Amino acid sequence: MVNEGDKVPDAALKGLDGESFTLERHRGKPLVLYFYPKADTPGCTNEAKDFSALAEEFRKAGAAVLGVSKDSVKKLARFIEKYDLQVELASDEKGGFCEAFGIWAEKSMYGRSYMGIIRATFLIDGEGRVVRVWPKVKVAGHAQEVLEAVKALG
Known part of the structure; x- marks a missing residue:
């Protein structure tokens, strides 16, 4: 996993417009x-709604908020619309960005393992640079x- 002090790895994501972008x-x-x-x-819905509820506070503090999953752009657009989310979401369908951050890993639920x-x-x-x-x-x-x-951060 990427640690505090590390330079952020740069890999392409897809925004809701379907266009590729990097951090x-x-x-x-x-x-x-x-x-x-x-x-x-x-x-995931509760997390996105919580960040959305504080979106204006993050903006006032000068920060952007970006949520990333391996969901398709189409699914992310529906997710935003369904819950009126106020944060930016991006797709990493191919998983390269998740792997670069070290958060794509083996998990288990009900005795079965999966990635x-x-x-x-x-x-x-x-x-x-990652500060936290x-x-x-x-x-x-x-x-x-x-x-x-x-x-x-001030």
């Missing part, structure tokens, strides 16, 4: 980059904790 587009200001397993599932996204959040400064990592995120209260860390 370079967010340089110059803090970026909250959160990875979630699957759109429109209970935990999946570890729910994790990275706070990245304007220079592209939240591995294995528990959703409740997480967005607020991340906002406090953004505000502490």
Whole structure:
């Protein structure tokens, strides 16, 4: 997993417009980059809604928020519309970005193993360095904790 102090790996993502972009587009200001397993599932929906509820506060603190999953752009568009999400989402369907961050890993549920996204959040400064990592995120209260860390960056 990418650690505090590391330079952010750059790999292409797809925005909702279907166009490819890299994190370079967010340089110059803090970026909250959160990875979630699957759109429109209970935990992922609550996390996206929590970040959306605080979206204006993140903007006031000068930070952008970007959620990443392996969902298709089409599914992400429906997810945003269904819940009126106020944060940017991007698709990593091929998984290269997730692998670069080290959050694509073996998981297990009900005794079976499978590969999946570890729910994790990275706070990245304007220079592209990771200043804080939240591995294995528990959703409740997480967005607020991340906002406090953004505000502490000053």
